[in-house]
Amino acid sequence: MGGGRGGIRERVRAFEPAVQLLFVNQFSINLGFYMLMPYLAAHLSGELGLAAWAVGLVLGVRNLSQQGMFLVGGALADRLGYKPMIVAGCALRTAGFGALAFAQTLPVLIAASAATGLAGALFNPAVRAYVAAEAGTPERRVEAFALFNVFYQTGILLGPLVGLALTGVDFALTCAVAAVLFAVLSVVQVLRLPVRRGETGSDDGSGSGAGRGQWRAVLGNRPFWLFALAMTGSYVLSFQVYLALPLEVERLLGEGTATTVATGALFVVSGLVALLGQLRITDWCRRTWTREQCLVAGLGLMGAAFLPPALGGPGYAGVTALLLCAAALAAANAVLYPFEMDTVVSLARERWVATHYGLYNTVCGIGITAGNLGMGALLDLGESRGVPAVPWLVLAVLGAGCALALRSLGRSGRLTAPVPALGGETA
Numbered sequence: 001m002g003g004g005r006g007g008i009r010e011r012v013r014a015f016e017p018a019v020q021l022l023f024v025n026q027f028s029i030n031l032g033f034y035m036l037m038p039y040l041a042a043h044l045s046g047e048l049g050l051a052a053w054a055v056g057l058v059l060g061v062r063n064l065s066q067q068g069m070f071l072v073g074g075a076l077a078d079r080l081g082y083k084p085m086i087v088a089g090c091a092l093r094t095a096g097f098g099a100l101a102f103a104q105t106l107p108v109l110i111a112a113s114a115a116t117g118l119a120g121a122l123f124n125p126a127v128r129a130y131v132a133a134e135a136g137t138p139e140r141r142v143e144a145f146a147l148f149n150v151f152y153q154t155g156i157l158l159g160p161l162v163g164l165a166l167t168g169v170d171f172a173l174t175c176a177v178a179a180v181l182f183a184v185l186s187v188v189q190v191l192r193l194p195v196r197r198g199e200t201g202s203d204d205g206s207g208s209g210a211g212r213g214q215w216r217a218v219l220g221n222r223p224f225w226l227f228a229l230a231m232t233g234s235y236v237l238s239f240q241v242y243l244a245l246p247l248e249v250e251r252l253l254g255e256g257t258a259t260t261v262a263t264g265a266l267f268v269v270s271g272l273v274a275l276l277g278q279l280r281i282t283d284w285c286r287r288t289w290t291r292e293q294c295l296v297a298g299l300g301l302m303g304a305a306f307l308p309p310a311l312g313g314p315g316y317a318g319v320t321a322l323l324l325c326a327a328a329l330a331a332a333n334a335v336l337y338p339f340e341m342d343t344v345v346s347l348a349r350e351r352w353v354a355t356h357y358g359l360y361n362t363v364c365g366i367g368i369t370a371g372n373l374g375m376g377a378l379l380d381l382g383e384s385r386g387v388p389a390v391p392w393l394v395l396a397v398l399g400a401g402c403a404l405a406l407r408s409l410g411r412s413g414r415l416t417a418p419v420p421a422l423g424g425e426t427a
Contacts, residue, residue, distance in 0.1 A: 008279065011147055018194050019134045019144060022127055023151045025086070028185055029093075029123070030155025032178040033116075035163030036097060043171045044109070054106055058113045065117030067365030073118075074125030074358020078214065081197045082130040082354065087189050089123030092116075094182040101175035124361065129354035132345045133198050138291075141345060145338040146282040150275060157271035199351045217348075218355045223414040224347040228363040230409060231295075233402030234336060235364040236371030237302045237395055238329055241270055244375055244391065245322050248309065251383065252318045262319050266326045273330035281334040291339045292410035296403050298336030303399015305329045310392035343415060 012020055044055045077085040096115030103109045128148075135144040166174040218224075246263045253259045285294045305328035312321025348356040378391040409415050 008147065008150065011143065011279070015140075015144060015147075016134050017192075018196070019131055021189070021193055022131055022134075023147060025185060025189065026127060026148060027151040027155040028181060029090075030152055031159045031162065032093075032097070032181040033120075034156050034159025035166065036100070036174050036178045038160050039163055039167045039171060039174065040100070043167075047171065048104065048109075050106070050109075058106075058109050061110050062113040062117040063365075065114040066120040067117075067362060067369075069118055069121035070125060070358040070361040070365065071355070072358070073121040073123070074129070074354040074356070074361075075214065076122070077126035077129060077354035077358075078198055078352050079211075081195055082126040082133075083189065083193050083195050085126035085354075086123045086130070086193065087186055089119040089121075089126070090182050090186040090189065091119075092122065093119035094179050094186060097175050097182060098179040101172040101179065121358075125354040125357040128341060128357045129198055130196055132341065132353055133196060138342055138346065139286075141342045142282065142286065142291075142338040145341040146278055146334075148341075149334065149337045150278050153271055153274035153278070157268070157275065160267070198353045214352050214355060217352050218359055221347065221356070223409070224344070224356060224360075225363075226409055226414060227343060227347055227406075228360050230402050230405040231299075231340060231360075232364050232367030232371075233398050234299055234302055234333075234340075235368050236375075237306070237399055238333055239368050239372065240306075240375065240395065241266060241326055241329060243372055244379060244395075245309075245326060247379060248322055248388075249319060251388075252315060262322075265323060269323050270326045270330040273327050274334055277331060278334045281331065282338050285335055285339070291343065292406070292415050294335055294339040295343065295415070296407045296410065298332050298339070299399055299403040299406060301332035301335060301399075302329060303396045303403065305332060306392040306395040306399070310389040310396065346416065 006014075012023060015023075041055050041059060044050045044058060045052065050058075073085060073089070092115050096112045096119060099108065099112035099115070103112050131144050131148055132141050135141040162177075163174050166177055245266050249262045249266070250259050253262060285297075289297065305325045308321035308324040308328075309318070312318040344356055344360055345353055375391060375395075378394055382388045382390045406415070
């Protein structure tokens with residue numbers, strides 16, 4: 001497999017203007033989202049004085065509306081086109097964030113939170129399917145998604161910093177700035193983003209017959225289901241940056257400034273590894289391994305990332321182990337992500353791609369929820385029984401198990417699919 005050359009600017013310019021716009025779009029989406037969402041819980045419990053259960057309800061509604069509607073958003077993108085869903089999602093998030101600036105009552109907060117979640121369900125599958133369609137060949141798709149992840153992670157890294165400055169003035173100002181950002185995105189995409197539809201098979205994508213064909217193609221795609229289930233483990237593991245690692249920092253250092261700084265360092269390290277290493281890692285992987293080998297190696301590295309915390313000592317020695325874990329998880333994600341996104345397209349046979357992405361996100365979202373419940377129980381068990389290494393070892397075993405599952409799928413030929421010929425028929 002060949003590798004890309006040149007700096008990030010040259011690589012971005014090598015793609016069509018529509019793809020370049022989607023790169024900037026994803027950066028802006030994450031910038032706006034992460035400048036607001038990390039501070040929403042504190043605003044709800046502090047300034048608005050909501051009870052803990054109400055805060056959990058507002059945040060849970062957002063997550064449920066997004067995860068639960070990914071499949072619908074993807075299906076609509078394949079039926080109506082990618083651009084309408086991207087524009088609609090950005091416009092809906094504009095309304096949701098704008099409402100959060102003024103919401104005072106629980107029903108309004110729930111409605112605004114649901115709108116922000118549904119917005120993500122509308123534009124996320126459409127954006128990824130659009131990038132895949134414009135990139136064209138598998139080689140170009142891998143390159144495009146590597147660049148996509150750079151912009152994606154940059155937004156995650158900068159968003160909380162911008163939000164911290166704005167929230168220091170007023171949380172309503174943070175909401176207003178985020179809403180304006182999404183409003184600008186909506187207008188820019190209406191004016192500049194070309195209309196794009198994906199391949200939907202031999203029909204024209206309309207009518208009840210097409211609808212039945214769409215669901216048969218997606219829900220009956222056994223190799224895709226097996227891949228999605230195996231990859232769910234990677235999402236459970238990577239999410240521990242937000243769950244297990246910060247909780248372990250607090251266990252090691254207690255409450256206070258040191259804990260806040262160390263927790264922030266986890267995210268900074270994770271973001272910097274992704275930003276500085278993504279293209280180099282992708283280039284090396286393409287030169288060295290096949291796509292299947294990259295997927296297996298990425299999941300294996302994710303599992304191995306949890307060995308330092310299992311072996312780490314007390315205090316700052318343990319925190320150092322957690323920082324190593326965060327860096328390794330980011331590197332593993334850099335290995336996985338471009339090849340993972342390309343594999344979804346390949347297993348979809350380049351038809352109904354947005355629907356496949358929507359279902360993929362839904363499956364992985366359910367896995368994250370179940371994994372978080374299990375990890376929370378393991379952390380409590382490990383602390384109460386005096387065996388804090390157990391949760392980390394379980395995560396390491398999960399990574400190894402998922403890597404073996406992917407290796408088995410690759411050896412059986414289930415990670416490849418014939419590329420459809422023009423007109424939607426498989427060659």
